[in-house]
Amino acid sequence: MKKRVLFLLALMVIAAVALPAQAAAKEVMIYSSMKDSQLAALKDAFMAKYPDIKMDYYTAGTGNVMTKLATEQQAGGIQADIIWVGDPTNYISFKEQGLLYSYDSPEGASIPAKLKDPDGFYTSGRVVMLGFVYNTDTVKREDVPKTWNELLAFDGYIAMTDPTFAGTTLYTVAGLVQHPDFGWDYFQKLKDKGVLLERGSSAVVTKVGSGEYDVSIGVDYIARTMIAEGSPIGFVYPEDYIPVILSPIAIVKNTAHLEEAKLLYDYILSIEGQKILMAEYTAPVRPELALEGAPSLVEAADRILPVDDNLLVAEKDELLKKFDSIFK
Secondary structure (H helix, E strand, O other): OHHHHHHHHHHHHHHHHHHHHHHOOOEEEEEEOOOHHHHHHHHHHHHHHOOOOEEEEEEOOHHHHHHHHHHHHHHOOOOOOEEEOOOOHHHHHHHHOOOEEOOOOHHHOOOOHHHEOOOOOOEEEEEEEEEEEEEOOOOOHHHOOOOHHHHHHOOOOEEEEOOOOOHHHHHHHHHHHHOOOOHHHHHHHHHHHOOEEEOOHHHHHHHHHOOOOOEEEEEHHHHHHHHHOOOOEEEEOOOOOEOEEEEEEEEEOOOOOHHHHHHHHHHHHOHHHHHHHHHOOOEOOOOOOOOOOOOOHHHHHOOEOOOOHHHHHHHHHHHHHHHHHHHO
């Protein structure tokens, strides 16, 4: 009888040890400002490759993602395993706050050094460029602005995204403000011309297609997606300065799903993962690949709108206040 009791106790101990291991589900969560269709495509492909890992995501504008991260941090811990937003300067702040995990992905070996944090805390997962979206029913191709100053001279309804809600627009605004040819005077002229604001990067492109606006400052991959869906819009890159945003991915420090996060990080940077993004009209970070119709980083280098990232980090709050004082 005593042996039987000891045997049962031993089984209970083994079960108690085994249960947590069985209960620890393999999963990974990403917070991102990317389009739902992009993340859904990545999710389907990643889970097909790793069927034992459940991938989930939260998507919203960069401003809303940052608010969610700040709220969770104050509440005791960030629930995301990977962060992927549009404004690269956020990662400078993340790194300074000690929120990120340093990871040298094997898939990053061929990615240019300028797309990677030298300490391994983040790597660009996609290249986003901005330009001018126009309605093909109301604007002739020859009348589309070719430069930032031509935008000021355009005769029609113009819109842009509010930089408070879109990291890509914030980065563009910073580049124009920091540039000696533009500065805050440029934005005052945009306001005087009647340029209107939208809260989302997709909305500002969608409303060009619906005819509410003739031209907008918009994101290239969003415009390409809507063109493919039949929207009556066109897209051109400025001939003088192209806003180029190297949108990074990073693993959250102290994540409970580190190995799963590494696998997703690797997958995003892999040839396979980048091709999925390219199918969603997003320019790749791998030099082995090129998206038709988009300038490569080498081609864009001569026309890139420069941004001092550290200056933007230091002055971000004041920049947004100044922008609001002009437009709101």
